[in-house]
Amino acid sequence: MAKIKNLADLRKLKDQLQSGTKSGGKSEHAEELVQVKIAMATCSIASGARETMNYLVDELEKRNIDAVVTQTGCMGYCYAEPTVEVKLPGRESIVFGYVDHQKADEIIEKYIKNAIMPEGLIPVNYQKINE
Amino acid sequence: MSEYTIHLLVCGGTGCKSRTSHAVAGNLKAEIKNQGLSDVAQVVITGCFGFCEKGPIVKIIPENTFYTQVKPEDAKEIVEEHVVKGRRVQRLLYKDTKTEKIVTDAREMERYKKQVRIALRNCGVINPENIDEYIARQGYEALGRVLTEMDPQQTIDIIKKSVVRGRGGGGFSTGTKWELTFRNKADQKYVVCNADEGDPGAFMDRSILEGDPHSVIEAMAIAGYSTGASEGLVYIRAEYPLAIERLKGAIKQAREYGLLGKNILGTDFSFDIDLRYGAGAFVCGEETALIHSMEGKRGEPTMKPPFPSVAGYLGKPTTVNNVETFANVPPILLKGHEWFSSIGTEKSKGTKVFALAGKINNVGLIEVPMGITLREVIFEIGGGIKGGKQFKAVQTGGPSGGCLTEKHLDIPIDYDNLIAAGSMMGSGGMIVMDEDDCMVDMAKFFLEFTVDESCGKCTPCRIGNKRLFELLEKIAIGNGIPEDIERLINLGNVIKDTSLCGLGQSSPNPVLAMIKNFPREYDAHVLDKKCPAGVCKALMVYEIIAENCVGCTACARACPVGAITGERKEVHTIDTGLCIKCGACMDRCKFNAVIVK
Numbered sequence: 165m166a167k168i169k170n171l172a173d174l175r176k177l178k179d180q181l182q183s184g185t186k187s188g189g190k191s192e193h194a195e196e197l198v199q200v201k202i203a204m205a206t207c208s209i210a211s212g213a214r215e216t217m218n219y220l221v222d223e224l225e226k227r228n229i230d231a232v233v234t235q236t237g238c239m240g241y242c243y244a245e246p247t248v249e250v251k252l253p254g255r256e257s258i259v260f261g262y263v264d265h266q267k268a269d270e271i272i273e274k275y276i277k278n279a280i281m282p283e284g285l286i287p288v289n290y291q292k293i294n295e
Numbered sequence: 296m297s298e299y300t301i302h303l304l305v306c307g308g309t310g311c312k313s314r315t316s317h318a319v320a321g322n323l324k325a326e327i328k329n330q331g332l333s334d335v336a337q338v339v340i341t342g343c344f345g346f347c348e349k350g351p352i353v354k355i356i357p358e359n360t361f362y363t364q365v366k367p368e369d370a371k372e373i374v375e376e377h378v379v380k381g382r383r384v385q386r387l388l389y390k391d392t393k394t395e396k397i398v399t400d401a402r403e404m405e406r407y408k409k410q411v412r413i414a415l416r417n418c419g420v421i422n423p424e425n426i427d428e429y430i431a432r433q434g435y436e437a438l439g440r441v442l443t444e445m446d447p448q449q450t451i452d453i454i455k456k457s458v459v460r461g462r463g464g465g466g467f468s469t470g471t472k473w474e475l476t477f478r479n480k481a482d483q484k485y486v487v488c489n490a491d492e493g494d495p496g497a498f499m500d501r502s503i504l505e506g507d508p509h510s511v512i513e514a515m516a517i518a519g520y521s522t523g524a525s526e527g528l529v530y531i532r533a534e535y536p537l538a539i540e541r542l543k544g545a546i547k548q549a550r551e552y553g554l555l556g557k558n559i560l561g562t563d564f565s566f567d568i569d570l571r572y573g574a575g576a577f578v579c580g581e582e583t584a585l586i587h588s589m590e591g592k593r594g595e596p597t598m599k600p601p602f603p604s605v606a607g608y609l610g611k612p613t614t615v616n617n618v619e620t621f622a623n624v625p626p627i628l629l630k631g632h633e634w635f636s637s638i639g640t641e642k643s644k645g646t647k648v649f650a651l652a653g654k655i656n657n658v659g660l661i662e663v664p665m666g667i668t669l670r671e672v673i674f675e676i677g678g679g680i681k682g683g684k685q686f687k688a689v690q691t692g693g694p695s696g697g698c699l700t701e702k703h704l705d706i707p708i709d710y711d712n713l714i715a716a717g718s719m720m721g722s723g724g725m726i727v728m729d730e731d732d733c734m735v736d737m738a739k740f741f742l743e744f745t746v747d748e749s750c751g752k753c754t755p756c757r758i759g760n761k762r763l764f765e766l767l768e769k770i771a772i773g774n775g776i777p778e779d780i781e782r783l784i785n786l787g788n789v790i791k792d793t794s795l796c797g798l799g800q801s802s803p804n805p806v807l808a809m810i811k812n813f814p815r816e817y818d819a820h821v822l823d824k825k826c827p828a829g830v831c832k833a834l835m836v837y838e839i840i841a842e843n844c845v846g847c848t849a850c851a852r853a854c855p856v857g858a859i860t861g862e863r864k865e866v867h868t869i870d871t872g873l874c875i876k877c878g879a880c881m882d883r884c885k886f887n888a889v890i891v892k
Contacts, residue, residue, distance in 0.1 A: 165552055168553050168560060169560070204505075205537070206505060206535070234422045236420060237506015238660055239418070240661060281299075281304075285304075285342065
C-alpha cells in the first residue's frame with residue numbers, strides 16, 4: 165500500500181472508494197451484486213459464524229451465484245447468532261438470525277435466487293448515523 | 296431470480312403471537328391468493344419487532360409501511376388497498392404517541408430513533424480487517440482535519456464543549472482529562488486506551504475493537520496530538536484474542552498508509568501504537584493499577600493524586616481513556632460539538648452502549664441516547680422478559696453498581712440519575728433479573744466476584760468484603776439473625792468510605808442496593824428462613840403430599856442420592872437429611888405430589 169501523503173490524498177482515496185472506482189478488496193460493481201455480510205465477533209464465531217461463512221462462500225460459488233461475501237463486526241443481535249445480512253441489488257438489506265447450514269441453504273435457494281423470504285428474519289431496529 | 300416485489304412481514308414474537316398474529320398472516324396469505332398475487336407478494340413471519348404493546352405488527356416492504364394492532368379481519372383491506380391499489384390503509388398506520396402524527400415510513404418512527412449508533416457506527420457495517428472500508432466511511436478524516444486545520448487547544452476545546460464523559464464508568468470529562476495532560480510539560484507523554492473490560496456481562500469494548508478497530512486507533516492519534524504524546528498503548532486483556540488480532544492488523548494497515556508512524560499525513564506529528572496485555576484482573580481496569588501492570592509491576596492501585604495526567608506511565612503525563620470513549624471522538628470532531636451535545640440529557644451528552652444480558656428476550660448490544668428510560672431499553676428494545684415472567688430488577692454498573700427496580704423504570708438514564716437512584720452507569724452492562732432470581736443470591740454472586748478480584752492491598756477491601764460475603768452465606772443457609780442485616784449495612788458503608796480504590800469503594804454497592812430495594816426478601820431469609828424466589832437451596836424443603844402420591848416410584852428412581860423411599864403403590868417419603876434439593880423428583884412426578892416449601 166502506498167502512503168497517504170496528506171489530507172487531500174486521503175479525501176481522494178475516500179471518494180474513489182465511495183464511488184467504487186477503486187476497489188477496497190471489494191468488487192467494483194458491488195451495488196449490482198448480491199452482498200452478504202456475516203457478523204464475525206468472538207460471540208458470533210463461538211455460535212458457529214465461521215462455519216456459516218465458509219459454507220456460504222463455498223455454496224455460492226458452487227451454485228454459480230455472483231456474490232460478495234464479507235465479514236463484519238457485531239451487529240448487536242447476540243440472541244440470534246450467527247447473524248447474516250443480505251442485500252440484493254436494488255433492495256433493502258435484510259438480516260437473518262440463527263443461520264446454520266440449513267438456514268444458509270434456505271437463504272441461497274429461497275431469498276438470493278428467488279427473493280422469497282425464509283421465516284424468522286430479524287427486524288432491524290436501529291439507524292446508522294451515516295444513513 | 297423471481298419477482299416477489301412485495302413482502303408482508305408479520306411479527307411472530309411472543310406478544311404478537313398471543314394476539315393472533317398467526318391468524319393475521321393466514322388471512323393475508325389467503326387474500327393474496329384470492330387476488331392472484333401469489334407470484335408478486337409474499338407473507339413472512341419474522342422475529343419480534345420489539346414493539347409488543349402495539350401488536351400484532353405488519354410491516355410491508357419495500358415502502359416500509361408499519362401497521363399496528365392489525366386484526367385478522369383487516370387482512371382483506373390491507374391486500375385490496377395496499378398491495379393491489381398501492382394505497383396505505385390510514386387507520387392502521389402507526390401514530391406517534393407524542394405528536395399524534397401518522398407515520399407512513401417506518402424509518403421515521405420514534406422507535407427507530409430509540410437507538411442512535413455513534414460509537415457502534417461501523418460495527419456490523421464494515422469489514423474490520425479492511426482499512427479501506429473504514430476510510431470510505433470518512434475514517435481518518437477527523438485526524439486529517441485536526442492535524443492540518445487545528446491546534447491542540449482547539450481540539451481539546453471541541454471535545455470539552457461536546458461534554459463527552461468517560462464511558463468506562465467514571466464519567467469524568469474527557470476534554471478536561473486531555474487538557475490536564477496537555478498542560479503538563481514533559482519530554483515524553485503517553486496515551487493509553489483502557490481495554491481491560493472486566494464487568495461480568497459487559498462486552499461493548501470487545502465488540503468495538505473487533506468490529507471497528509480503526510475508530511479507536513484514529514481517536515488515540517487525535518488524543519496524542521491534543522495532549523502532546525507521541526506514543527499510544529492499548530492495555531487489552533489477553534483473553535480477547537480476536538480483538539487483539541484485529542487491532543494488530545489494523546495498526547499494521549494504518550502504518551502502511553502512513554496514518555501511524557512518522558510525519559502523519561505530511562505533518563510534523565508522529566504517533567505510534569503498541570499493545571500491552573492484561574492477565575484479566577478486574578482491578579487493572581482502575582487507571583493507576585492499569586499503569587502499574589503495564590510497567591511490569593503488580594496490578595495494584597495507588598493513591599491519587601498524583602493523577603496519571605501528572606505522573607502516569609513510567610512517571611510521565613498519561614491520558615487514560617476507555618475504548619468506547621475513544622470511539623466517540625472522531626464523529627464529534629467531524630459533526631461538531633453542537634451535534635453531539637444536542638443528544639442526551641443536561642449533564643450527560645451523547646449515547647451509551649449497553650450490553651443487555653440476563654432474563655431478557657433480545658440479549659444484545661445496543662446504543663441509546665442518554666436520557667432514555669429503563670422501560671424503553673428493557674421492554675421495547677430488549678423485547679421484554681424471557682418467558683413472559685415478571686420483571687424484578689436490573690443490575691447496572693456490574694459488581695460496582697446497584698440494582699434498579701420497577702419504581703426506577705421511568706427515570707431517564709444518565710450518569711447522575713443512576714447514582715441518585717443508588718446505582719451507577721459503569722461500563723454499561725445491564726443484567727436483567729426476573730421473579731425467579733433471589734436478591735440474597737445475586738448479592739452473593741457479585742460479592743464473590745469482588746472478593747476474588749480484590750488485589751489485597753488495603754484492609755477494608757481485602758477483609759471487609761470477605762466478611763460481607765460470609766454474612767450473606769450465613770443468611771442464605773438460614774442461620775441469619777436480624778442484626779446481620781444491620782451489620783451488612785454498617786460494614787458495607789465502612790468499606791465504601793475507607794477503601795483505597797474504586798474497586799473497594801464500590802464493591803458493597805450491590806448488596807446495599809438489594810437490601811434497600813428488597814428489604815422484605817432479606818427479612819424472609821432471616822426471620823422466616825424462607826427464600827421467596829426458591830433459589831437458596833438450604834431454605835427449601837421438598838415434601839411428598841400423601842393424598843396425591845400413587846406410589847409409581849418415578850420420583851424414587853429419579854432421585855440421584857436415594858433420599859426417597861417407599862414401596863410400589865404406597866405413599867413415598869423424602870428423607871430431608873439426605874435430600875440435596877435438586878428438584879429431580881418434582882420434575883418427574885406426574886401427579887403434583889412433590890411440593891417445595
